[in-house]
Amino acid sequence: MAIPKILLYYVFTPLADPDAVRLWQRDLCEALGLRGRILISADGLNGTLGGDLPALKRYIRKTHDYPAFRNIDFKWSEGTGLDAAGLSLDFPKLAVKVRDEIVSFGAPGELTVDADGVVGGGTRLDPAALHELVEQRGDDVVFFDGRNAFEAEIGRFRGAVVPDVSNTREFVAELDSGRYDHLKGKPVVTYCTGGIRCEVLSGLMKSRGFGEVYQLEGGIVRYGEAYGDDGLWDGSLYVFDRRMSLDFSDHTAVVGHCRVCDEPTRHMLNCREVSCREQLVACEPCVALAAPACDAHA
Numbered sequence: 355m356a357i358p359k360i361l362l363y364y365v366f367t368p369l370a371d372p373d374a375v376r377l378w379q380r381d382l383c384e385a386l387g388l389r390g391r392i393l394i395s396a397d398g399l400n401g402t403l404g405g406d407l408p409a410l411k412r413y414i415r416k417t418h419d420y421p422a423f424r425n426i427d428f429k430w431s432e433g434t435g436l437d438a439a440g441l442s443l444d445f446p447k448l449a450v451k452v453r454d455e456i457v458s459f460g461a462p463g464e465l466t467v468d469a470d471g472v473v474g475g476g477t478r479l480d481p482a483a484l485h486e487l488v489e490q491r492g493d494d495v496v497f498f499d500g501r502n503a504f505e506a507e508i509g510r511f512r513g514a515v516v517p518d519v520s521n522t523r524e525f526v527a528e529l530d531s532g533r534y535d536h537l538k539g540k541p542v543v544t545y546c547t548g549g550i551r552c553e554v555l556s557g558l559m560k561s562r563g564f565g566e567v568y569q570l571e572g573g574i575v576r577y578g579e580a581y582g583d584d585g586l587w588d589g590s591l592y593v594f595d596r597r598m599s600l601d602f603s604d605h606t607a608v609v610g611h612c613r614v615c616d617e618p619t620r621h622m623l624n625c626r627e628v629s630c631r632e633q634l635v636a637c638e639p640c641v642a643l644a645a646p647a648c649d650a651h652a
Contacts, residue, residue, distance in 0.1 A: 356406050360402065362428075366456075366472050393452075399426075445596070459555070461526050475557045476557070477568045482580070498542050509592065529562050539565065544569045549570065549575075588609050598621075619637035621636060630651055
């Protein structure tokens, strides 16, 4: 019986020949019948793949065989299904590309990576250590969302600061604007989906004078695995595939509101303008009447 699964993973490590890695990863995924997206740079690898469970396990074994990728932490989640050819329904195709950055903050010159990962990033906190910090420091702890603002509309850490950014490239200007200078004396915990964006964001914050910066190791995914909806997280997790969102339990809070009727919903979809990459929160009844557009295309 086919078992659809999805992998989310990344590693920061120096790569001497990113294009050789691209060809190897592309050929490996094609041979295993996997779909998804893999980005490679001189600083590492960032990917999400969907397929049948046995094929994904073989992918992990083969990728771990490469010394630089031996310690990749692969995160699992349930896939929607497989088509008649055994290919993931959650991704339209396989894309394996070389980029200047494996997560696009538009600041490759500010990132330093060695064999141990990012140099100068925030202090890592696993979910249990995060709870200890909150117990010790209470309301002084600031959760800082490292994702696009639309992702936080359906789920976020309670009381989090959510910067008004539509993509990661806007974070540098946002930090340089001075809007968050009042947080520089507080313990700031950065978080994102799987942890990769915070690897970079926490370093950008430290270099700009934020004195006590942490990053949630493994991101929201690992936190949800540990505490579900019985901790500090509220709502659903936005994901960049056709599922659009994940819930951590059978009692996930609905924190999003439909942009059309304002009713509570976790349902998301793309702006109806084909060229637009904006994601919108819109309930299924309103979508059935007319697919909504973002403000720029309304």
